[in-house]
Amino acid sequence: MEHEIAIESSLREKRRFKPDPAFARKANVPGQAAYNRMAKAAEKNPERFWAQQAREHVSWFVPWKKVLDWKLPFAKWFVGAKTNVSFNCLDRHLEGENAWRKNKAAIIWEGEPGDTRVLTYGDLHREVCKFANVLKSQNVKKGDRIVLYMPLIPELAIAMLACTRIGAVHSIIFGGFSADSIRDRIKDAQAKLVVTADGGWRRGRIIQLKKLVDEALEDLPSVERVIVYRRTDHGVPMREGRDLWWDALMEGASTDCKPAKLDSEHPLFILYTSGSTGRPKGILHTTGGYLTQATVTARYIFDLKDEDTYWCTADIGWITGHSYVVYGILANGATTLLYEGAPNHPDEERFWQIIDRYKVTILYTAPTAIRTFMKWGDHHPKKYSLRSLRLLGTVGEPINPEAWMWYRRIIGRNRCPIVDTWWQTETGGIMITPIPGGVATPPGSATRPFPGISAAVVDEQGEEVPTNEGGYLVITKPWPGMLRGIYGDPKRYRKEYWSRFPGVYFAGDGARRDKDGNFWVMGRIDDVMNVAGHRLSTMEVESALVSHKMVAEAAVVGRPDDIKGTAVVCFVTLEEDEQAVPGLDKELKDHVAKEIGPIGRPDEVRFTDALPKTRSGKIMRRLLRDIAAGRETLGDTTTLEDYSVLAALREDED
Ligand code: WTA
Numbered sequence: 001m002e003h004e005i006a007i008e009s010s011l012r013e014k015r016r017f018k019p020d021p022a023f024a025r026k027a028n029v030p031g032q033a034a035y036n037r038m039a040k041a042a043e044k045n046p047e048r049f050w051a052q053q054a055r056e057h058v059s060w061f062v063p064w065k066k067v068l069d070w071k072l073p074f075a076k077w078f079v080g081a082k083t084n085v086s087f088n089c090l091d092r093h094l095e096g097e098n099a100w101r102k103n104k105a106a107i108i109w110e111g112e113p114g115d116t117r118v119l120t121y122g123d124l125h126r127e128v129c130k131f132a133n134v135l136k137s138q139n140v141k142k143g144d145r146i147v148l149y150m151p152l153i154p155e156l157a158i159a160m161l162a163c164t165r166i167g168a169v170h171s172i173i174f175g176g177f178s179a180d181s182i183r184d185r186i187k188d189a190q191a192k193l194v195v196t197a198d199g200g201w202r203r204g205r206i207i208q209l210k211k212l213v214d215e216a217l218e219d220l221p222s223v224e225r226v227i228v229y230r231r232t233d234h235g236v237p238m239r240e241g242r243d244l245w246w247d248a249l250m251e252g253a254s255t256d257c258k259p260a261k262l263d264s265e266h267p268l269f270i271l272y273t274s275g276s277t278g279r280p281k282g283i284l285h286t287t288g289g290y291l292t293q294a295t296v297t298a299r300y301i302f303d304l305k306d307e308d309t310y311w312c313t314a315d316i317g318w319i320t321g322h323s324y325v326v327y328g329i330l331a332n333g334a335t336t337l338l339y340e341g342a343p344n345h346p347d348e349e350r351f352w353q354i355i356d357r358y359k360v361t362i363l364y365t366a367p368t369a370i371r372t373f374m375k376w377g378d379h380h381p382k383k384y385s386l387r388s389l390r391l392l393g394t395v396g397e398p399i400n401p402e403a404w405m406w407y408r409r410i411i412g413r414n415r416c417p418i419v420d421t422w423w424q425t426e427t428g429g430i431m432i433t434p435i436p437g438g439v440a441t442p443p444g445s446a447t448r449p450f451p452g453i454s455a456a457v458v459d460e461q462g463e464e465v466p467t468n469e470g471g472y473l474v475i476t477k478p479w480p481g482m483l484r485g486i487y488g489d490p491k492r493y494r495k496e497y498w499s500r501f502p503g504v505y506f507a508g509d510g511a512r513r514d515k516d517g518n519f520w521v522m523g524r525i526d527d528v529m530n531v532a533g534h535r536l537s538t539m540e541v542e543s544a545l546v547s548h549k550m551v552a553e554a555a556v557v558g559r560p561d562d563i564k565g566t567a568v569v570c571f572v573t574l575e576e577d578e579q580a581v582p583g584l585d586k587e588l589k590d591h592v593a594k595e596i597g598p599i600g601r602p603d604e605v606r607f608t609d610a611l612p613k614t615r616s617g618k619i620m621r622r623l624l625r626d627i628a629a630g631r632e633t634l635g636d637t638t639t640l641e642d643y644s645v646l647a648a649l650r651e652d653e654d
Contacts, residue, residue, distance in 0.1 A: 013401050016440045017408075023390070023417060024437030027303050035438025042451035049452045050480050054078060054292040057299060058331070059092050061261045064288075068478060073498040073505075074485070075478040076265050077289030084259035085268060085291050086132075086165035089330035090125040091259060098333060101306075105335045108309065108358055109154050112201035112341025119154055121333070124161070127154075127250075129257035131162035134249045138193060138225050142167035142260060145191040145270065149173045149182060149209055151200025152340045155229045155246065156316050157326050159195045164268060164287075167260045171270040171282070174317030175200055175207055177597035179215035181280075185272050186220060188282055189487060193225045195246075199232035203342045210236040217242075264288030270487050271319055273425040274537040275496055276508075276527040282487030283319075283425050290323075291331065293429035293481030297450060298328030301419050301433050302362050303391055311337040311354070312364040312393075318534070319425040320395055323481075324364060328429070343369065348376040352384035359388035363411070366533040367399040370407050371563045378410050386411060391436055393419045396533030397565045398523055404443035422446040422521050424507060425535070426497070428481025431455065432519050445518040453479055455519065457511050462501040470512045473521065475505040527621075529558040529566045534599050536568065538621075541602060544595035545570060548588060550578040555611050555619045556602070559628040567603040569628040571611060580607040604628075 024031035029038060042049035047067040054060075064081035093101040102122040109117045119127070140146065146168050150156040156172070163170040171189045173182055186194070196213045199206040210228055214237070217223050228238065229246040238245070266287045272280040298304055302324075310329055314320035316338075329336040337358055343351050351373075355363065373381065392412050394404075399420055408418055418441060422432040432455060434440075434447040441447060449455045456464050457471040465471040475482075482505070486493040500506040510522040524530055527538045538556040545554035553573045558566035572588065574580060585605035593601040612620045 013442050013444050015401070016442050017417070018440045019437045020415075020417065027435075027437035028305075029300050029303075029435045029438045032438055035435050039448070039451045043454075046452045046454070046477060046479075050077075050292060053296045053452075054288070054480075057295050058083065058288070058292050059088055060288075064264060070478050072503060073494055075289075075482055077286075077478075077480045078264040078292070081264040081288055082261040083264060083288050083291065084165065084262055085287060085327060085331075086128055086161040087259040088291060088295070089161060089164075089327060090121060090128060093121045093333045094125060101333050104306070104333070106330060107154050107157060107336055107338060109338045110340065110354060110358075111153070112204070112339075112345055117154060124154075124158070124330075126255045127158045128161040128165060129255050130250050130253040131158050132165040132257040133253045134227070135162055135166060135168060135193070136257075137249070137253070138227070138244075140166065140168050140193060142262075143169065143267065144193070145169045145171055145189040147171050147173060147182070147186050147189065147191040147194045149175065149177075149194060149196045149213055150229065151175055151197055151207065151209065151231055152315055152338055153197070153200070153229070153231060154338065155197070157330075157338075160269075160316070160322075160326055161330075165257060165259050167262050167266055169267045169269055171272070172317050172322070173272070174315055174597075174599075175209060176317075176599045178594055179212045180595055181597055182212060182216035183220060184280070185282070186216065186223060188272075189270055190222065192223060193227070194223055195227045195229070197229040197231040197246075198236045199234055201232065201341050203345045206232045206234055214239070262287050265484070267484075269322065271322065271425055273319075274528055274535040274540055275492075276537060276539065280537075280540070281489070281492065281496075283483045284485045284487050285428050285481070286484050289480030289482070290428045291327065293479065294323040294328035295331040297430040297433075298324060298334075299332050300435055301421060301430055301450070302329075302364070302393065303436050304329070304332045304334045304362070306333065308361045309335050309337060309358050309388070310362040310364070311339070311358075311360045313339065313343075313351070313369065314364070314366070314395070319423075319428070320364075323429055324395075343372070344376075348373075349380045349383065352381045352386065355386055355389065356384050361388050362391045362393070363389060364393035364395065366396040367394055367403055368397065368532040368564055370394065370399070370403045370411075373411075374403060374406050375563060381410050386413060389413075389416050391419070392416045393421055395421045395423070395430075397530045398521055399444055401443035408443070417441065418443075420444070420446045422509075422519070426483040426507075427475075427479070428483065431475065431479070432521070442514075442518060445514070445520050447518045449519075453477075456504075457513050457519070458501060458504075462504070465512070467515050468512055470510055470522065472501070472525065473507045473509040473511040473519070474501055475507065476503075523565075529568060531558070531566050531568060531599070532564040536596075536600055540596060541568060541570065541592055541600060544592040544600065545572060545588060547595060548591045550574050550584070551588070552576075553611055555621065555624055557621055557625045557628050559604075559625070561603070568601075569604045569606065569624075570602045571606050571608050571624055573608055573610060 062082035064078035066079040069076040107119040270282040417436040432446040454477040510525040541556040561567035
């Protein structure tokens with residue numbers, strides 16, 4: 001793995017937005033003094049802080065014997081305790097002093113064609129119990145892995161919660177992934193049941209989910225059952241003996257299903273993400289610690305109240321959707337809004353319409369989306385009141401100060417605090433973030449570690465770097481929501497996260513810390529690209545390219561992009577007797593999109609006779625990155641195997 005880091009950061013943002021006293025007074029963390037007290041106590045004794053939070057905000061059937069058992073790099077949180085995630089998200093809102101929530105909206109959903117549904121906590125509880133019984137009737141047992149490949153519809157949340165209710169482990173695959181990706185993930189997790197839908201709506205078109213599942217399962221007999229929810233109703237073939245309709249199974253299902261009393265460390269879900277090799281890794285999260293962090297961070301960072309209508313625009317197929325569309329939000333008894341489709345269907349005003357229609361109070365979205373809205377023009381959001389909004393959040397990639405200011409002015413109307421939240425699939429929950437009302441925010445910085453989280457910026461040797469110097473972002477103490485491993489691969493877990501700097505977690509991001517202690521995350525420094533807020537590894541795209549019969553060798557790099565953050569640029573050499581005929585670049589783009597899914601589609605394919613390599617045969621990515629970005633190449637080229645290659649690549653540009 002090649003690590004490079006921009007040590008010099010030209011970004012020197014001076015603006016600071018102080019917490020609004022009116023917001024702070026009513027906030028769950030009521031103001032700067034309260035925040036400072038909380039942060040200080042947590043710093044002094046993080047375990048005690050997390051234990052206190054876990055006692056206060058999570059319900060347990062059996063209390064823990066020990067808060068943390070840490071045998072680096074393996075952590076156990078709330079050791080010996082028993083709980084259940086679906087109980088925390090549902091049942092406890094239906095009893096005791098919270099019983100009034102039975103008829104409160106848990107999920108407000110809008111489909112892309114404009115159909116809408118509201119599920120109260122009572123409704124959701126009933127549906128989850130029924131589907132849990134359906135899973136049981138299909139012989140799903142505690143610990144079994146279940147793949148969910150669904151559109152953004154309430155049934156996805158129902159299926160997740162049903163799994164957690166009986167201790168089955170879900171692995172959600174985002175609907176933008178290809179049949180090959182589904183197959184790899186099913187194989188890796190050895191899943192025996194898949195829940196999908198006939199299709200989903202996206203920009204007025206049907207995404208053929210069932211068809212892709214059928215393709216993926218062609219040579220995977222280990223999958224015994226496919227449960228199909230009828231969403232688009234466009235008539236899909238059902239395989240006898242394997243495929244069953246969701247509605248038929250639900251019809252007779254009992255609404256009675258006791259939540260299993262699961263060990264705090266019982267596996268909750270696997271979620272695949274890109275690492276620095278071609279093979280996606282199954283990030284494993286467990287029950288008690290994850291639930292605690294998701295619940296507590298959602299409560300303080302989004303300042304969740306019973307009156308809120310909270311909307312996180314992420315798909316549930318990403319970690320953001322797991323933690324902050326479903327688990328963290330429902331565990332707080334809040335109302336979560338789901339929108340199935342594209343932000344520009346039928347036009348560029350869909351988001352602002354939704355906000356006004358449902359009086360959304362909290363909006364959590366990605367910088368890529370914000371930059372896209374900027375491009376579409378201020379006149380769209382300006383037509384709408386947006387008065388209901390009181391808090392804004394961003395996640396997924398660094399937000400440039402210009403986009404941050406636009407978000408604040410045009411969407412927040414200068415009234416709403418912004419929380420820029422840094423975290424990862426691996427961290428389970430938010431790690432670095434302002435607390436609204438408690439922390440002054442500079443545009444473009446995720447500010448401080450959440451109370452109970454310890455982060456640092458270090459150099460190659462693992463020493464903390466001085467103020468404002470760039471380095472590697474590390475987490476220095478275990479945290480409750482941390483990944484418990486890479487599914488089936490403890491060696492890779494240790495290697496990827498815990499071996500770069502002994503004893504600390506290596507996040508793979510570059511960062512600097514300013515004199516006020518604010519973290520400025522600069523983005524990935526490994527072979528992972530952050531494309532429109534989605535993680536994609538250069539190796540994944542490379543292996544997709546070389547699987548094309550005409551391609552001999554490929555090198556993939558990211559190029560800075562105004563909207564997507566990073567654009568994917570591919571340098572390709574062809575097999576001896578092949579020619580870069582017109583249209584081949586499109587064919588290769590299509591090929592990658594088919595292999596990985598639409599999210600992997602390259603922005604640019606360039607053909608070259610050879611790739612620049614060091615004497616040891618390593619592709620010189622830094623050079624390629626510079627060429628892709630059109631920058632002058634300043635790096636040391638003395639080890640270039642063949643200078644002419646670089647010269648040729650450059651000439652190609654003129
Ligand atoms: C990037 C998404 C800067 C970062 C929750 C990280 C961010 C990767 C931010 C994880 C942020 C996420 N500022 N960069 N606020 N949030 N990132 O696993 O590079 O899909 O390592 O999790 O996104 O992406 P993942």
